[in-house]
Amino acid sequence: RWIHNHVLHQGYKEGIDGILADLGVSSHQFDTAERGFSFRYEAPLDMRMNHEATTTAADIINNYEQEELEKILRLYGEVDNSRKIAQMICKAREVSPIETTTQLGSAIEKALPKFAEHKFLAKVYQALRIEVNQEMKSLEKFLSGAAAALKPGGKMVIITYHSLEDRMV
Numbered sequence: 001r002w003i004h005n006h007v008l009h010q011g012y013k014e015g016i017d018g019i020l021a022d023l024g025v026s027s028h029q030f031d032t033a034e035r036g037f038s039f040r041y042e043a044p045l046d047m048r049m050n051h052e053a054t055t056t057a058a059d060i061i062n063n064y065e066q067e068e069l070e071k072i073l074r075l076y077g078e079v080d081n082s083r084k085i086a087q088m089i090c091k092a093r094e095v096s097p098i099e100t101t102t103q104l105g106s107a108i109e110k111a112l113p114k115f116a117e118h119k120f121l122a123k124v125y126q127a128l129r130i131e132v133n134q135e136m137k138s139l140e141k142f143l144s145g146a147a148a149a150l151k152p153g154g155k156m157v158i159i160t161y162h163s164l165e166d167r168m169v
Helices: 002-008 027-031 057-063 066-077 082-095 101-111 117-133 135-149 163-168
Strands: 016-022 150-159
Touching (some): 057 066, 057 117, 101 117, 135 163
């Protein structure tokens, strides 16, 4: 964040020789149950990396139109049956708001593939996390600023963890 705000936006007159960026999410975030990043724990559906941000995963789950939910599940999570999952979420939230990880799991459990539940849920959670934190927009801004800040012949190394980041990088 410091590089982004101070160097890339304010400029570095001589340019930067090299940039190393690791786009991974910290295991601490997944292991801190109350942050709501993991389906392994009962927790509020938060997923904000920045606690000052206003939109949570629960806000998205409970307020996005079905088509919007389907789109983020398909684009950001590469969820195969994103339409069905979005329908199930919308149906469940009509009964009562989906506020916790357990409630989300219950809402979509009938669509979870046998023997691949964790992999499937990881994709759903990835999609929500990316939307909550606007990760693709942030990456786009970073890439643009970083490329402009490099000296001619400078090097940039970026460690990515999923195909969306791979394609953008």
